[in-house]
Amino acid sequence: MKKHGVPMSHVARQVTKEDFVTFDYILCMDESNLRDLTRKSHQVNNSKAKIELLGSYDPQKQLIIEDPYYGNESDFETVYQQCLRCCRAFLEKAH
16 A cells, blocks of 8 residues: 555544444445445434445446455555546546
């Protein structure tokens, strides 16, 4: 991430019930996350968030974004490029 100028000072957190009423979209990386988040959203009154796979926006049609944690530097680069493509496509659609 450093080579792309992306700061890594953030801290990850779990999605909260409030997120489902605060955000318009919650984007996830794989089907397990999608299933869990969809189930959690059904426990929230007035949930407005659309829950989708980030990969559904990939122009190269790579639906699932694999976790590169146990991989090598090349795997992290692949995931970075996939996320970049997907985020650009998502933002084009959202505007």
